[in-house]
Amino acid sequence: KAKVKTTFFCQSCGSQYSKWQGQCTACKQWNTIVEEVIQKPEKNDWKSPSISASKRVAKPLRIKEIDGSADARLNMLDTEFNRVLGGGMVPGSLTLLGGEPGIGKSTLLLQIALKLPYKTLYVSGEESQKQIKMRAERIQPNSENCYILTETKTQNIFKQIEALEPDIVVVDSIQTLHSDYIESSAGSISQIKECTTELIKFAKETTTPVLLIGHITKDGNIAGPKILEHMVDTVLQFEGDRNHVFRILRANKNRFGSTNELGIYEMQGSGLREVSNPSEVLISEKDGELSGNAIAATLEGMRPLMIEVQALVSTAVYGTPQRSATGFNAKRLNMLLAVLEKRAGFKLGAKDVFLNITGGISVDDPAIDLAVVASILSSNEDEALQSDYCFAAEVGLSGEVRPVQRVEQRILEAEKLGFSTIFVSKYNKISLKNTQIKIQLISKVEDLVGFLV
Numbered sequence: 174k175a176k177v178k179t180t181f182f183c184q185s186c187g188s189q190y191s192k193w194q195g196q197c198t199a200c201k202q203w204n205t206i207v208e209e210v211i212q213k214p215e216k217n218d219w220k221s222p223s224i225s226a227s228k229r230v231a232k233p234l235r236i237k238e239i240d241g242s243a244d245a246r247l248n249m250l251d252t253e254f255n256r257v258l259g260g261g262m263v264p265g266s267l268t269l270l271g272g273e274p275g276i277g278k279s280t281l282l283l284q285i286a287l288k289l290p291y292k293t294l295y296v297s298g299e300e301s302q303k304q305i306k307m308r309a310e311r312i313q314p315n316s317e318n319c320y321i322l323t324e325t326k327t328q329n330i331f332k333q334i335e336a337l338e339p340d341i342v343v344v345d346s347i348q349t350l351h352s353d354y355i356e357s358s359a360g361s362i363s364q365i366k367e368c369t370t371e372l373i374k375f376a377k378e379t380t381t382p383v384l385l386i387g388h389i390t391k392d393g394n395i396a397g398p399k400i401l402e403h404m405v406d407t408v409l410q411f412e413g414d415r416n417h418v419f420r421i422l423r424a425n426k427n428r429f430g431s432t433n434e435l436g437i438y439e440m441q442g443s444g445l446r447e448v449s450n451p452s453e454v455l456i457s458e459k460d461g462e463l464s465g466n467a468i469a470a471t472l473e474g475m476r477p478l479m480i481e482v483q484a485l486v487s488t489a490v491y492g493t494p495q496r497s498a499t500g501f502n503a504k505r506l507n508m509l510l511a512v513l514e515k516r517a518g519f520k521l522g523a524k525d526v527f528l529n530i531t532g533g534i535s536v537d538d539p540a541i542d543l544a545v546v547a548s549i550l551s552s553n554e555d556e557a558l559q560s561d562y563c564f565a566a567e568v569g570l571s572g573e574v575r576p577v578q579r580v581e582q583r584i585l586e587a588e589k590l591g592f593s594t595i596f597v598s599k600y601n602k603i604s605l606k607n608t609q610i611k612i613q614l615i616s617k618v619e620d621l622v623g624f625l626v
């Protein structure tokens with residue numbers, strides 16, 4: 174019997190060591206290095222070595238000899254998903270869908286698999302066929318071409334793939350897979366690496382696109398998906414607040430498209446609904462005007478997105494005032510509060526400030542700053558802003574209102590949605606003509622005060 178081979182892996186960053194050490198040299202974390210049993214096989218092709226070896230003899234080619242005509246992308250019949258991928262799935266690509274447990278990854282991919290006209294194999298190591306059927310019954314419609322396999326061993330999966338010859342393969346999830354070529358348990362770094370390598374080989378050799386689900390925890394503790402990110406072609410992230418219905422799909426890495434696009438879904442009783450006009454759903458319906466609410470004209474990727482910011486400013490009950498932000502960077506909130514205090518003379522030092530982006534989504538467009546400031550001022554003065562006002566500007570350290578990119582696109586979106594006035598920086602160059610919406614130019618945060626009703 175061959176001697177058992179082991180290697181040491183950092184569970185945080187995936188670096189490999191020949192012996193144990195207390196601190197990982199690569200990522201500087203302590204006590205993250207764990208021994209894993211591996212056994213290097215002779216050959217670990219997804220098919221028997223003889224077949225694929227004879228078929229694949231790569232030869233060097235001149236650039237002009239290479240067939241450059243792009244293979245047609247697979248239309249996933251889901252507008253949001255297609256957009257984030259950059260126009261559908263590329264043949265032979267491996268796409269990782271990451272996200273926290275329970276966010277809806279299995280629901281999204283099963284739903285897509287059930288709609289596709291291509292022969293689709295959905296492999297699950299997470300749930301039984303019965304459980305998947307129950308989920309599928311909520312989702313509807315059920316395609317004739319979708320096959321469900323519950324299996325975790327890659328060699329068995331490939332056997333089924335050879336028999337079925339699917340056009341597209343979904344694997345849920347990488348953490349449940351294990352390969353016979355490696356002895357450590359499913360979910361370990363060495364298994365994740367090996368199984369992904371086998372899937373990549375399969376995808377490239379057969380030009381079958383593969384969608385792979387990977388879990389990440391809140392603190393990002395599992396290293397698997399981090400290593401995976403380097404191996405796969407595209408990394409999609411599915412995120413949102415589990416207590417809210419909205420889910421956002423974004424590309425963190427995309428070899429075949431931009432990483433700026435965003436997909437929005439709403440979790441319903443019957444699966445995920447594509448949200449094609451996000452601005453309308455993200456602004457809550459309300460009767461009359463409430464203090465502490467302001468609407469920001471943001472951009473996510475190429476799409477304008479109107480989102481609502483809510484602030485609550487109140488006198489601190491305990492000594493140290495509390496500051497908290499949901500969906501917005503807490504450091505940025507503190508910075509904006511300091512600006513209001515120092516530059517505009519608002520006494521916020523002894524106040525509790527809570528900030529919330531409605532819909533449970535998070536944004537990092539700096540153009541949201543002015544709406545944040547407006548909502549804080551509005552709550553602090555307990556005076557509402559007119560509900561048909563919206564804001565698009567960054568706020569600088571001296572309280573200056575700074576220009577943002579593609580301001581005209583934001584203005585047009587606000588106009589389309591019926592806003593009466595948009596507040597932007599005086600320093601933005603705007604050459605729009607014939608707009609119905611009033612473009613209010615301001616240069617300092619204090620200028621906002623006069624607009625509270």
Ligand code: TYD
Pocket residue numbers: 272273274275276277278279280281308311312440441442443444445
């Ligand atoms: P799931 O896809 O299992 O999450 P993940 O694979 O990312 O762990 O989704 C989990 C949640 O979605 C679960 O709490 C139930 C809810 N859900 C719905 O609200 N509607 C539905 O139609 C389905 C299938 C799930």
Ligand code: MG
Pocket residue numbers: 275278279280299345
């Ligand atoms: Mg799942």
